[in-house]
Amino acid sequence: MKNTINIGLIGFGTIGTGVVKALKERSSFLEKRVGVELKIKTICDKDIISPRDVEVEPGLLTTDVHKVINDPDIKIVIELMGGIHPAKEFIIRALQSGKHIITANKALLAEC
Numbered sequence: 001m002k003n004t005i006n007i008g009l010i011g012f013g014t015i016g017t018g019v020v021k022a023l024k025e026r027s028s029f030l031e032k033r034v035g036v037e038l039k040i041k042t043i044c045d046k047d048i049i050s051p052r053d054v055e056v057e058p059g060l061l062t063t064d065v066h067k068v069i070n071d072p073d074i075k076i077v078i079e080l081m082g083g084i085h086p087a088k089e090f091i092i093r094a095l096q097s098g099k100h101i102i103t104a105n106k107a108l109l110a111e112c
Contacts, residue, residue, distance in 0.1 A: 003036040008068035008099075010090055011080030012045035012052065012061070015104060019078060021054040038076075044068045045081075069094050079103040084111055 007023075009016055023030070023038060031037050040060060048061040062068075068077055069090065077094040079101060081087050087108050091101055103109070 004039050005034075005036050005076060006039050006041040006071075006074045007076045007078060008041060008071065008074040009043045009078045009080060010045075010065055010068055010087075011078075011082065012043050012048070013080070013082075015082075016043070016045065016078075016080040017052045017054050019080060020052075020056060024054065041074055042068050042071060065090055069097055069099070074099065076100045076102060079105060079108075081105075082107070084108050088112070 009019065012020070020040060020043070023040060027038070040056070042062060043056060043060050044062050044065045044067065046063060048063055068074060077099045079087055079091055080103070082105055084107055087103075087105055091103065091108070094101055
């Protein structure tokens, strides 16, 4: 049985789309390098209707951030929404839920 680490994304704009694209295109390389499959389980964004440059299964998309933060199967949360609020609150809740966090949010990192 293949070991899998489930990932949840918060933010599916330009950067989020690029992250999904990179994870999909480099999945074999990453699996060999890390030793486990990295699988996107849930993507949260306020706009799940607009077309993106990458295809994802509609079932992955949600507007409810709690489906990422509260899912015990998601081990890594990638925050890509930008800005300080509500990103900071989402990251704190995810950390309190035992998640690992990845962020590209320079404003948030500078403030904290």
